[in-house]
Amino acid sequence: MEKEEAxxxxxxxxxxxxxxxxxxxxxxxxxxxxxxLRSYNFTAQPHAILYxxxxxxxxxxxxxxxxxxxxxxxxxxxxxxIWKKEHVEAWRPIVDGVHENGGIIFCQLWHSxxxxxxCFQPNGRSPISSTxxxxxxxxxxxxxxxxxxxxxxxxxxxxxxxxxxINDFRTAARNAMEAGFDGVEIHGANGYLVDQFMKDQVxxxxxxxxxxxxxxxxxxxxxxxxxxxxxxxxxxxxxxxxFANYNDSADSDPHSLGVFxxxxxxxxxxxxxxxxxxxxxxxxxxxxxxDSLASMRKAFKGTFIVAGGxxxxxxxxxxxxxxxxDLVAFGRAFLANPDLPxxxxxxxxxxxxxxxxxxxxxxxxxxxxxxxxxxxx
Ligand SMILES: Cc1cc2nc3c(=O)[nH]c(=O)nc-3n(C[C@H](O)[C@H](O)[C@H](O)COP(=O)(O)O)c2cc1C
Numbered sequence: 314m315e316k317e318e319a320x321x322x323x324x325x326x327x328x329x330x331x332x333x334x335x336x337x338x339x340x341x342x343x344x345x346x347x348x349x350l351r352s353y354n355f356t357a358q359p360h361a362i363l364y365x366x367x368x369x370x371x372x373x374x375x376x377x378x379x380x381x382x383x384x385x386x387x388x389x390x391x392x393x394x395i396w397k398k399e400h401v402e403a404w405r406p407i408v409d410g411v412h413e414n415g416g417i418i419f420c421q422l423w424h425s426x427x428x429x430x431x432c433f434q435p436n437g438r439s440p441i442s443s444t445x446x447x448x449x450x451x452x453x454x455x456x457x458x459x460x461x462x463x464x465x466x467x468x469x470x471x472x473x474x475x476x477x478x479i480n481d482f483r484t485a486a487r488n489a490m491e492a493g494f495d496g497v498e499i500h501g502a503n504g505y506l507v508d509q510f511m512k513d514q515v516x517x518x519x520x521x522x523x524x525x526x527x528x529x530x531x532x533x534x535x536x537x538x539x540x541x542x543x544x545x546x547x548x549x550x551x552x553x554x555x556f557a558n559y560n561d562s563a564d565s566d567p568h569s570l571g572v573f574x575x576x577x578x579x580x581x582x583x584x585x586x587x588x589x590x591x592x593x594x595x596x597x598x599x600x601x602x603x604d605s606l607a608s609m610r611k612a613f614k615g616t617f618i619v620a621g622g623x624x625x626x627x628x629x630x631x632x633x634x635x636x637x638x639d640l641v642a643f644g645r646a647f648l649a650n651p652d653l654p655x656x657x658x659x660x661x662x663x664x665x666x667x668x669x670x671x672x673x674x675x676x677x678x679x680x681x682x683x684x685x686x687x688x689x690x
Contacts, residue, residue: 326633327626327657330372331640333616334547334584336417336495338640339372341633342654345620345642346376346421346498346552350672351680352393355381357403360676361393362410367651367681371415376498376550376587376642379423379505380404382485383478385441387433388425388505391674395420395485395492404492412493419496419550420489422482422540426506427467428560434465441474442467443509443516443523443532448561475522475532478506479539486540486549496548499536501574502589503596504560507533511555511574512564526573534577541581549583550618556591556604567591568608575612586613587642590621597645610637618642626657652685661686 328340352358357380368375380395381387387394394400404420411418425433427448429440447466470478486497501507509515510532516523522531533551541549555564555571564570571588578586591604599622610617620642623629629641647653649666656663670679 325626325657326630327641328654329633331616333374333639336374336584337372338374338417339370340654341640342373342629342647342657343618343620343640343642344368344373344375344647345644346378346500347644347648348378348389348392348672349680350389350391351674351676352391353674355387355392355394356400357393357407358676359406360681361407363681365407365418366410366414367685368647368653369411369414369416369418370654373416373654374640375411375416375418377404377407377418377420377494379421379500380485380489382422382424383481384435385438386424386481386506388429388440389433389672392423395422395488396481397488401488401492404489404494408493417495419498420492420494421498421500421552422485422489423500424478424481424506426509428464428505429467430463431465439468440465441470441478442506443470443518445469446515446517450561469518472520472522479532479535482536483539483543486543490544490548496550496584497540497544498550498552498585498587499533499540500552501533502552502554503557504562507536508554508560508562511570512562514558514563514565515561526569530570530573530577533574534581537578537581537583541583546582547584550585550587550616551578551583552587552589554589554593555609556594556602557589557596558594559596567604571606571609572612575609579612579614583615585616585618585640587618587620590619593621607637616640620644624663626660649683651683656686659686 331338380393383396427442431437448464555567592599616639618640619638624646645666649664
């Protein structure tokens with residue numbers, strides 16, 4: 314089996330090795346961050362050990378699911394935190410499991426901002442944001458349809474409060490390192506808090522954190538700087554989705570926003586920039602577009618990861634072959650195919666994902682029961 318798999322890798326760009334700062338990756342198939350809503354009491358659970366281990370290969374890069382950085386960060390039920398000692402302890406065996414199988418795992422640091430409800434907030438307070446404008450588009454994941462499953466109007470952060478949130482990110486990054494993660498990815502995509510500062514259709518501030526592109530990117534870049542100081546820039550990545558409008562978070566000039574961030578992140582010398590393809594205007598549907606990430610790719614000198622809509626091996630191979638990206642992150646394909654790199658190696662068919670079990674609290678069904686390829690006889 315080993316022999317058969319070893320012989321065919323040369324011609325598969327996705328399966329060629331790649332070095333990202335100090336990390337020696339044996340292939341370019343990355344696990345995208347995937348919230349699975351199975352972390353009871355906002356704490357990672359033992360069943361995640363198997364889930365992540367199943368998706369680990371020697372020298373493969375995994376990005377953990379969005380993990381809340383503070384008690385105001387949550388906006389979905391059963392998502393894990395990384396702000397308390399108990400969270401660190403809960404993550405440790407999961408990270409150890411990945412390391413035992415030779416993988417590399419980053420922790421995605423997340424604050425939902427206004428994509429939340431008072432029921433998730435300490436003392437029932439309002440969620441926080443760059444703005445006090447509520448989300449109009451009420452599409453609550455895992456919501457029951459009652460008042461608790463609507464997004465609550467947010468509180469606009471004051472300048473002092475902004476620096477507290479930056480500190481929360483810093484502490485969460487330190488916690489992630491204590492849990493054994495190899496690095497952290499700042500969640501700056503999909504309309505959550507960091508994105509709510511960047512996008513001009515959300516951020517309506519008139520202070521130094523709003524208005525010009527430079528001002529809107531100030532908070533995201535201060536978060537990156539604080540975390541880099543804490544754990545070293547070579548262990549930091551950032552996820553961006555300048556072209557997306559999920560969670561009512563759109564920008565009137567996504568090209569300029571994307572290039573501005575890519576240049577700034579390049580100067581901060583972080584390990585990677587992870588960008589969602591413009592075709593993913595909504596979270597899960599691909600649309601036709603002429604927009605591309607070429608200018609961001611050019612502006613960022615570190616490792617460039619692309620994600621969004623990759624299921625097909627040939628398409629992802631082409632992206633690597635053409636130099637459009639260094640690595641490709643797979644969300645739904647990896648969710649449904651724990652042995653995705655091996656399937657790519659063998660050009661084997663992929664399991665189809667079951668959307669109805671993306672966000673349940675079942676510790677097995679739709680989580681760790683997707684079948685592996687049978688071993689060839
Ligand atoms: C079940 C599910 C959970 C997700 N959770 C996260 C998350 O925690 N953080 C994040 O940045 N993106 C999250 N995403 C978005 C994915 O990382 C990815 O960008 C998206 O699924 C598109 O890629 P794909 O076409 O390969 O699935 C999630 C997607 C799915 C399907």
